[in-house]
Amino acid sequence: MDGMKKFFKEQAQILFPEVWELAREIGENPELGYQEFFAVDVLTRFLSRYGFDVLRPIAGLETAFLARFQGKKPGPRIAFLAEYDALPEVGHGCGHNLIGAASAGAGVVLSRSEELLGEVLVIGTPAEETSGAKVTLVKKGIFDRVDAAMMFHPGSQNVPEVSSLALDAIEFTFIGRSAHAVAAAQFGVNALEAMITFFNNVNALKKEIPDDTRINGIITEGGTTPNIVPDKAVARFYLRAPRRKGLDELQKKVIHCAKEAASSVSAKVTWRKFENSYDDMLTNRTLAGVFTKNLRELGIKRISSPQVAMGSVDMGNVSRVVPAIHPYLALGKGMNIPHTRDYTEAVLSPAGEKLLLLAIESLVGTGWDLLNDPKLLKHIKKEFYQETDLWG
Ligand SMILES: [Zn+2]
Numbered sequence: 209m210d211g212m213k214k215f216f217k218e219q220a221q222i223l224f225p226e227v228w229e230l231a232r233e234i235g236e237n238p239e240l241g242y243q244e245f246f247a248v249d250v251l252t253r254f255l256s257r258y259g260f261d262v263l264r265p266i267a268g269l270e271t272a273f274l275a276r277f278q279g280k281k282p283g284p285r286i287a288f289l290a291e292y293d294a295l296p297e298v299g300h301g302c303g304h305n306l307i308g309a310a311s312a313g314a315g316v317v318l319s320r321s322e323e324l325l326g327e328v329l330v331i332g333t334p335a336e337e338t339s340g341a342k343v344t345l346v347k348k349g350i351f352d353r354v355d356a357a358m359m360f361h362p363g364s365q366n367v368p369e370v371s372s373l374a375l376d377a378i379e380f381t382f383i384g385r386s387a388h389a390v391a392a393a394q395f396g397v398n399a400l401e402a403m404i405t406f407f408n409n410v411n412a413l414k415k416e417i418p419d420d421t422r423i424n425g426i427i428t429e430g431g432t433t434p435n436i437v438p439d440k441a442v443a444r445f446y447l448r449a450p451r452r453k454g455l456d457e458l459q460k461k462v463i464h465c466a467k468e469a470a471s472s473v474s475a476k477v478t479w480r481k482f483e484n485s486y487d488d489m490l491t492n493r494t495l496a497g498v499f500t501k502n503l504r505e506l507g508i509k510r511i512s513s514p515q516v517a518m519g520s521v522d523m524g525n526v527s528r529v530v531p532a533i534h535p536y537l538a539l540g541k542g543m544n545i546p547h548t549r550d551y552t553e554a555v556l557s558p559a560g561e562k563l564l565l566l567a568i569e570s571l572v573g574t575g576w577d578l579l580n581d582p583k584l585l586k587h588i589k590k591e592f593y594q595e596t597d598l599w600g
Pocket of ligand 1: 303304361
């Protein structure tokens with residue numbers, strides 16, 4: 209470990225009680241997506257206190273923020289992404305309180321160096337669990353002048369290189385005509401019947417599509433009382449595929465199923481996206497390699513090979529416009545199941561505390577390497593341009 213890394217390790221230790229306090233406070237005050245006012249308050253206060261210029265709100269999102277720290281000399285611009293939204297019922301059962309604290313902590317530790325080149329950003333990204341704000345931040349150009357973006361996520365193993373599934377959230381509404389269900393059923397158009405046919409069509413489609421694609425749907429509205437022919441039925445679907453292109457094709461097929469179902473009973477069908485669409489995560493392998501090297505320097509021996517994550521993350525959209533990583537680091541022994549109360553307790557336990565320190569140190573080390581090695585950044589960008597070209 210070089211001298212600067214030792215300096216950062218010391219700084220991380222000094223700062224750690226304060227950063228853990230952030231994680232604890234946010235963890236104990238869970239807020240749902242786009243309502244994370246408390247989390248944004250404590251994180252931005254912390255960043256301002258250490259000399260970051262804070263802009264909030266950004267991109268028209270009340271609970272998104274951009275914090276910047278300019279080094280003494282010009283250089284690249286790197287971003288640590290802070291998540292801080294919680295889940296209904298279980299609170300911080302995905303450990304986003306640790307993500308927010310780690311990214312803010314990493315930004316401040318890096319800014320302590322007198323020799324800092326370039327610019328360190330901490331970007332607050334709300335609502336990862338629902339309609340991920342990173343999608344909007346990408347669309348509004350927040351990442352246009354960023355050279356690399358990174359964050360960590362608590363997980364069951366240490367995995368620097370992951371992929372995730374592209375996701376579309378689509379709501380289908382079938383419209384029919386109401387009528388007395390017995391006396392005048394022939395005058396009605398049963399929207400629920402169309403919906404049921406739609407689900408059957410989708411089930412048939414599931415047998416034909418590749419194993420790595422996913423269709424999950426629920427009916428959210430299917431009539432009001434049994435003695436009225438339902439004139440409206442609504443369903444919400446999550447469609448997922450390993451790549452955006454495959455997902456676009458899947459979406460067309462599902463819409464076709466809906467249209468056929470509607471015409472079978474002369475109902476009408478409309479559809480809309482009810483949450484932001486996520487692209488698949490394109491991990492920058494060179495950047496993930498730098499993160500791995502830093503983990504090893506910190507004494508971490510168990511590092512897993514690249515993995516396909518079965519979920520979807522809004523970091524996927526970021527990874528399409530800027531070289532990015534979304535590594536997982538093991539929480540405790542990696543036995544806790546995310547999105548449970550048990551997980552919420554674990555992220556606030558000594559295991560969560562230990563993980564937070566490792567996350568800060570590994571992010572800081574990676575950030576420092578990027579800012580100080582122009583060749584490395586060139587490699588990272590070369591890979592990025594090749595890959596984004598390849599996948600379209
Ligand atoms: Zn999560």
